Amino acid sequence: GQNIDQPTEMTATEGAIVQINCTYQTSGFNGLFWYQQHAGEAPTFLSYNVLDGLEEKGRFSSFLSRSKGYSYLLLKELQMKDSASYLCAGTDSNYQLIWGAGTKLIIKP
Amino acid sequence: IAGITQAPTSQILAAGRRMTLRCTQDMRHNAMYWYRQDLGLGLRLIHYSNTAGTTGKGEVPDGYSVSRANTDDFPLTLASAVPSQTSVYFCASSDNPEGTEAFFGQGTRLTVV
Numbered sequence: 607g608q609n610i611d612q613p614t615e616m617t618a619t620e621g622a623i624v625q626i627n628c629t630y631q632t633s634g635f636n637g638l639f640w641y642q643q644h645a646g647e648a649p650t651f652l653s654y655n656v657l658d659g660l661e662e663k664g665r666f667s668s669f670l671s672r673s674k675g676y677s678y679l680l681l682k683e684l685q686m687k688d689s690a691s692y693l694c695a696g697t698d699s700n701y702q703l704i705w706g707a708g709t710k711l712i713i714k715p
Numbered sequence: 716i717a718g719i720t721q722a723p724t725s726q727i728l729a730a731g732r733r734m735t736l737r738c739t740q741d742m743r744h745n746a747m748y749w750y751r752q753d754l755g756l757g758l759r760l761i762h763y764s765n766t767a768g769t770t771g772k773g774e775v776p777d778g779y780s781v782s783r784a785n786t787d788d789f790p791l792t793l794a795s796a797v798p799s800q801t802s803v804y805f806c807a808s809s810d811n812p813e814g815t816e817a818f819f820g821q822g823t824r825l826t827v828v
Contacts, residue, residue, distance in 0.1 A: 610757065636813070636814050637814045639816075639817075647821070647822075648805060648819035648820060648821050648822055649758070649805070649819050650819070651816040651817070651818075654814065654815075654816065656814065693757070693758070695757075695758075697814055701812050701813045701814055702760060702763070702773070702812075703758075703760070703817070704757075705750075705757030705758040705759070706757050707755060707756055707757045708757065
């Protein structure tokens with residue numbers, strides 16, 4: 607079957623670093639997306655990994671291991687505005703997105 | 716219009732009524748999607764269209780229909796609404812279906828009573 611697993615909720619402190627993990631099982635695999643979604647708003651694109659390794663984009667980095675079916679999103683120098691849900695989505699052999707339920711990240715001062 | 720726009724923003728609908736959710740994009744994207752988002756569940760694909768004139772069924776298509784008469788518009792119709800269709804509906808588009816960033820509309824919050 608197809609499945610995306612990520613933690614339901616995480617808490618971190620302003621200024622700290624947090625890693626949000628995602629494991630996936632899809633029929634065929636063509637890459638993994640991370641999106642950010644603030645409460646009551648639409649998801650917005652953060653990153654897309656196709657190859658193994660780490661992709662860095664400012665304070666946010668995303669890692670992929672295809673052999674392990676594993677990805678993580680790393681957020682550095684956390685700010686209060688980073689409080690949001692982070693959605694992991696894998697693409698199957700037809701390039702359709704299979705979405706995780708999202709990880710709600712709570713940032714405390 | 717800039718990006719992707721949905722209408723209405725929210726709606727309360729009596730069960731059994733017909734309803735069309737509108738979605739328009741001005742980015743000339745080939746692919747468009749309709750998702751529903753329910754608490755505790757991931758986004759679930761209802762229907763999609765890889766290019767104008769074609770549509771396909773997603774994970775949860777029952778009770779919904781779509782059309783793609785042109786590149787810009789992708790309306791979603793509930794033929795006879797039921798309470799289980801209470802959800803937040805997101806329309807999205809991408810340049811092509813093959814692994815490119817999707818842009819989302821602001822969502823339609825639908826309550827069926």
